[in-house]
Amino acid sequence: MELVKTAVTAAPAPTRRLAGEDRSPADLRGDLHGSALGRQVWRINCGDVVNRERCLTVLVERNRVVLVGPPGETAVLTTGQLGQLRTALREAAEQAER
Numbered sequence: 001m002e003l004v005k006t007a008v009t010a011a012p013a014p015t016r017r018l019a020g021e022d023r024s025p026a027d028l029r030g031d032l033h034g035s036a037l038g039r040q041v042w043r044i045n046c047g048d049v050v051n052r053e054r055c056l057t058v059l060v061e062r063n064r065v066v067l068v069g070p071p072g073e074t075a076v077l078t079t080g081q082l083g084q085l086r087t088a089l090r091e092a093a094e095q096a097e098r
Contacts, residue, residue: 042088058088
């Protein structure tokens with residue numbers, strides 16, 4: 001549990017654009033991809049049901065993919081954010097299989 005808490009509260013990681021995505025400027029804030037404690041972490045910005053900014057985090061812990069959602073919230077994703085989540089989950093699954 002400590003890894004998840006640390007990864008979610010860690011400072012923002014370097015950004016990169018995920019290949020093949022055409023997104024609006026509002027969706028570009030979800031380009032966070034980096035590492036925390038030496039592990040690769042993906043952060044995908046999303047909203048909640050009342051349109052507040054929230055974040056989903058994907059990481060790999062002991063060959064398992066961990067998806068951390070906004071605490072006590074519902075994650076609402078645009079098409080671009082859903083594409084980011086799909087890419088992050090695919091990359092995390094590949095990393096977990098190594």
